[in-house]
Amino acid sequence: MYISITPQKISEGYSKSSADFVNYLEKENEGRSPENVEQFFDQFHDRIDHNHVVREIDANTKKLRNRDPRFYSITISPSQRELRHLDNPDIQLKEYTRQIMEEYAKSFHRETEIQVENIKYYAKIEHERTYKGFDRQVRENAPFNKKIIHLRNEIRMVDRGEIPGSIPKLEKEILNLQAAIPHKVNGIPIVEGMKKEGLQTHVHIIVSRKDISNQFSLSPGSKHKASEVQLNGKTVKRGFDRDKFFQNAEKAFDKTFGYDRNYVEKYRSHKIFSRDPQRYFSQLLDLPQTEKGMAIKLLRQTGIEVPNIHIPTNQVQMALQTIKQVKRAMEIAVQSSSIGI
Numbered sequence: 001m002y003i004s005i006t007p008q009k010i011s012e013g014y015s016k017s018s019a020d021f022v023n024y025l026e027k028e029n030e031g032r033s034p035e036n037v038e039q040f041f042d043q044f045h046d047r048i049d050h051n052h053v054v055r056e057i058d059a060n061t062k063k064l065r066n067r068d069p070r071f072y073s074i075t076i077s078p079s080q081r082e083l084r085h086l087d088n089p090d091i092q093l094k095e096y097t098r099q100i101m102e103e104y105a106k107s108f109h110r111e112t113e114i115q116v117e118n119i120k121y122y123a124k125i126e127h128e129r130t131y132k133g134f135d136r137q138v139r140e141n142a143p144f145n146k147k148i149i150h151l152r153n154e155i156r157m158v159d160r161g162e163i164p165g166s167i168p169k170l171e172k173e174i175l176n177l178q179a180a181i182p183h184k185v186n187g188i189p190i191v192e193g194m195k196k197e198g199l200q201t202h203v204h205i206i207v208s209r210k211d212i213s214n215q216f217s218l219s220p221g222s223k224h225k226a227s228e229v230q231l232n233g234k235t236v237k238r239g240f241d242r243d244k245f246f247q248n249a250e251k252a253f254d255k256t257f258g259y260d261r262n263y264v265e266k267y268r269s270h271k272i273f274s275r276d277p278q279r280y281f282s283q284l285l286d287l288p289q290t291e292k293g294m295a296i297k298l299l300r301q302t303g304i305e306v307p308n309i310h311i312p313t314n315q316v317q318m319a320l321q322t323i324k325q326v327k328r329a330m331e332i333a334v335q336s337s338s339i340g341i
Helices: 019-024 050-059 080-085 089-106 136-159 167-180 242-257 267-275 277-285 289-301 320-335
Strands: 002-007 071-077 121-126 202-208 227-231 234-240
Touching (some): 002 242, 019 050, 089 202, 136 167
Antiparallel strands (some): 002 071
16 A cells, blocks of 8 residues: 655645646546546545535635645555455445545644544545656666667668668667567557556545634644644644554555555555665565565565575675665655555
């Protein structure tokens, strides 16, 4: 499970309105008949029109400064393994989104407990994803595509008489490179912007910075972690507990759908990896054989090769360069949602 929280972009060239973001989320509805349009939903209502979403989010900005985000975007991206576990992803992910937003509300520290009824949000299910530049398949195809472009430019120059050369020979080189490209979908080389194959259902949520009464600011931003402040002579906690939110979101999925989460899929494991890769691989290789086999299989599906050696728990010995390379590969895999957190 990959869950991200992103603030609205506030800078020159970006609108303060939520309209651009909401319209972007309407991209899958283009060309659909009215009865087949995927609409927004919130905690208590289904089939909410996108124009209503824009009006509600844009109007809920009382006393926010010009540089304050008006809203945050939460993306819920289950892995293909998690999606295959679900019987009806559309219905079940809608149920799960409502559970997650309850956990989102509980993760705020305030004088009085925040309830999901205090949160103004709208969510939308999407079924398609496209390859991004940081995806492993795009990166590994890139050198081949670069050479092909270079050869095609040479063919044009030869054809114009600008340089000597054999066009048939250059065309043969291109065919050889096209055959050698490692990643394809139905015989077509993967490039940035191409639709991803397989199950890609995910959820986008737009949540207002202000509570539903338009009185209080509720920021989940990284600069607003839980902290203690003095308020009316009392020490109270303020901020948003991201760890609590991510952990409870993961537990909610597993409990609701009876999902047996592997070591490499756990949020706790990813935290260990980011702080201590040696400890991460030591724990991975100490797992029971069945779970370890699945863990290595899941990692290799992302293009990460796990060292095929025993690493003692109390005396980890792995080359520093190897750790750096694997760590970078893991970071890229997380960004592309091929490994969840």
